Amino acid sequence: MTDIEDSETDESSCGCKLGRVADKYDLSGLDNDLIAYWTGDADEQLSTRQLATYVNQQILSAALANADIPPREGEIENTYRLLTDDDVSSGTRVQTRNELQRDGVPVEQVESDFVSHQTVYNHLTKCLETELEKPSDEEQLERSREKLAALQNRTEAVTSDTIARLDRKDLIDIGEFNVTVSVTVTCEECLQEYTVRELLDERSCNCQSQS
Known part of the structure; x- marks a missing residue:
């Protein structure tokens, strides 16, 4: 057995x-x-x-x-x-x-x-009699910052690895390089652009602040 x-x-x-x-x-x-x-x-x-x-x-x-x-x-x-x-x-x-x-x-x-x-x-x-406490607004924002930052870092790493692999196989030709991933959010009403971190820090765009 x-x-x-x-x-x-x-x-x-x-x-x-x-x-x-x-x-x-x-x-x-x-x-x-x-x-x-x-x-x-x-x-x-x-x-x-x-x-x-x-x-x-x-x-x-x-x-x-x-x-x-x-x-x-x-x-x-x-x-x-x-x-x-x-x-x-x-x-x-x-x-x-x-x-x-x-x-x-x-x-x-x-x-x-x-x-x-x-x-x-x-x-x-x-x-187990476990309850899931609702996180505060600040905790939710911080978790969102960390999650999005991790996704951005992951995208940078995957892109860098892919470019390096293609370069090693002589499928592309590039010297020393850096990969930077930048995500912006644009309000369609006021046309103001924000990075994700800026928007989460400000918690509103210009038109919402003015209103």
């Missing part, structure tokens, strides 16, 4: 599916992680949909470990995408499932253990 099967007989921390699955796959500390990510006590705040993906990837990781398959970097995320993403072809999904099955992973059981975002929400609010 496998470790996962052994753990099925253990008493669950709660009666919901997520609690049973956490016990089954020995996902210790999962409840604390879910609370921290949902409430924003962690470095980032995740929605229940994102948390469902997080839980399911933990399940998949535990199943691979139980089959003595050491996951490579990024493999869990990619394998989960191949199993669940609507954009993945049925042929690719079947191939992925067959490969996992051949490696000793009980794919059908693992997939049936995946949880939905509603299950995560119910577990957080009912089992």
Whole structure:
């Protein structure tokens, strides 16, 4: 009998599916992680949909470990995408499932253990009695600044990597270069342009201020 099967007989921390699955796959500390990510006590705040993906990837990781398959970097995320993403072809999904099955992973059981975002929400609010406090206006603005800045930095990094790769392949010819991404917001009424940070700092455009 496998470790996962052994753990099925253990008493669950709660009666919901997520609690049973956490016990089954020995996902210790999962409840604390879910609370921290949902409430924003962690470095980032995740929605229940994102948390469902997080839980399911933990399940998949535990199943691979139980089959003595050491996951490579990024493999869990990619394998989960191949199993669940609507954009993945049925042929690719079947191939992925067959490969996992051949490696000793009980794919059908693992997939049936995946949880939905509603299950995560119910577990957080009912089992863990966690409430999501509404952030203040300033907190919402600051989170928006950080999110948009991260997206801008990501765009700069991807663009820089792409240009460098094309240059190495001699598909383009460029010397030393820098990539700068600038996003502006234009009010169609007063035609005033703002950077995103300026608009979030000002919290209104000229015509709104004047009115």
